[in-house]
Amino acid sequence: MDQPELDMPRRIVVIQGHPDRAGGHLCHALADAYADNARLGGHSVERIEIAAIEFPLLRSQAEYETGEVPPPLAAAAAAIATAEHIVLVFPLWLGTMPALVKAFLEQIMRPGVAFEYRKTLIPEMKLAGRSARVIVTMAMPAFVYRWYYRAHGVRVLARNIFNFVGIKPVRTSYFGAIQGPIRGVAERAIEAVGRLGRNGA
Numbered sequence: 001m002d003q004p005e006l007d008m009p010r011r012i013v014v015i016q017g018h019p020d021r022a023g024g025h026l027c028h029a030l031a032d033a034y035a036d037n038a039r040l041g042g043h044s045v046e047r048i049e050i051a052a053i054e055f056p057l058l059r060s061q062a063e064y065e066t067g068e069v070p071p072p073l074a075a076a077a078a079a080i081a082t083a084e085h086i087v088l089v090f091p092l093w094l095g096t097m098p099a100l101v102k103a104f105l106e107q108i109m110r111p112g113v114a115f116e117y118r119k120t121l122i123p124e125m126k127l128a129g130r131s132a133r134v135i136v137t138m139a140m141p142a143f144v145y146r147w148y149y150r151a152h153g154v155r156v157l158a159r160n161i162f163n164f165v166g167i168k169p170v171r172t173s174y175f176g177a178i179q180g181p182i183r184g185v186a187e188r189a190i191e192a193v194g195r196l197g198r199n200g201a
Contacts, residue, residue: 009042010200013083017090017101021051030193031089037197046079050104058106077108092138096153114165125166132170142176
């Protein structure tokens, strides 16, 4: 897990993507650890809790291409647009992000907001210059997801969504076996994410 040292404070948005509104999951603790330590490190932090926002699903290509970001997501879209670093935390469900996270990204990463169609094949990347950290929790050991499943769901997120709108580099942190018998897994994950937050990485 790479952790570059950064000298300057950054504008960071932390997006917590566990769909359970009740909270209390490791994803919530990891988002808290990152945000709290980032503030201690002198960074500016905005926090987005996807499950706390009521927003509609996209249901047509026309709506995606010509519609606007729904009002409940306007603040989230503005936070992402003004951030220098985006942190997305979610649990692995069926090998990829939960549907609620995908629905959130579909509403925000749309034409006119995150990119702009041009006459050339390559669109204008309106979020270029930003970096991202994707933090994923899972029940299986992390090395199984990375080596056997090749982290396909997260790689698609990085390449087809974040890179497509100009967000790069996209670094990943996987925390596995969170429901297994090994002691201290959650505590070590929280500590590791806290270090990332302090460095704004």
